[in-house]
Amino acid sequence: MKKESIAIDMDGVVANVEVHFIDWYNEEYDANIIQDDLKGKSEDDAFPVPGIIKKYANTEGFFRTVPVMEGAVDAVKRLNESYEVYLVSAAMEFPRSLLEKRAWIEEHFPFIDWKHIVFCGDKSIVGTDYMIDDHTKNLDPFEGRKLLFDAFHNLEVSGYHRAGSWQEVLHFFEKES
Numbered sequence: 001m002k003k004e005s006i007a008i009d010m011d012g013v014v015a016n017v018e019v020h021f022i023d024w025y026n027e028e029y030d031a032n033i034i035q036d037d038l039k040g041k042s043e044d045d046a047f048p049v050p051g052i053i054k055k056y057a058n059t060e061g062f063f064r065t066v067p068v069m070e071g072a073v074d075a076v077k078r079l080n081e082s083y084e085v086y087l088v089s090a091a092m093e094f095p096r097s098l099l100e101k102r103a104w105i106e107e108h109f110p111f112i113d114w115k116h117i118v119f120c121g122d123k124s125i126v127g128t129d130y131m132i133d134d135h136t137k138n139l140d141p142f143e144g145r146k147l148l149f150d151a152f153h154n155l156e157v158s159g160y161h162r163a164g165s166w167q168e169v170l171h172f173f174e175k176e177s
Contacts, residue, residue, distance in 0.1 A: 005084040005128035010101060012134035013149045014072040014087065020065070024056050038152035046152065057094045064100035068108050071166030077111055079173060086128060087112055090138070092121035132169060136160070147172055
């Protein structure tokens with residue numbers, strides 16, 4: 001019997017880019033921004049310096065040094081026992097990130113086979129049974145079951161199954177089986 005499949009986004013879902021952006025910004029600008037300061041803001045309006053997120057995302061070393069989202073490794077490992085798990089990233093927007101993201105996955109998620117890593121430009125090509133993502137633009141065209149992972153930029157969005165942590169993701173899948 002074929003296992004059901006899950007596409008899991010990287011940035012903002014297994015990779016804690018929110019904290020990483022804050023750390024880089026605070027270091028560069030000697031600021032004291034905290035996660036609560038970003039809540040409800042768009043990515044374009046999150047920081048006082050316009051375009052800073054894209055600047056950091058295009059900076060060598062940024063994606064290689066992103067911290068792992070709390071609970072992600074253990075949760076993905078558990079899901080991988082019962083599902084075909086794919087780590088999926090719209091990495092083509094930041095071509096410099098490709099090698100860094102691959103090395104990051106190998107370090108933090110060594111149990112994910114290279115055949116289950118998908119770097120693309122448009123996630124509408126993903127045909128898994130489930131998708132976990134922090135962006136509705138990726139979930140909207142997806143035809144399977146959708147799970148919106150909480151992020152500062154999507155807290156005011158409604159109409160989706162949501163998860164605020166990896167513990168909540170595991171709970172969602174326990175109810176699904």
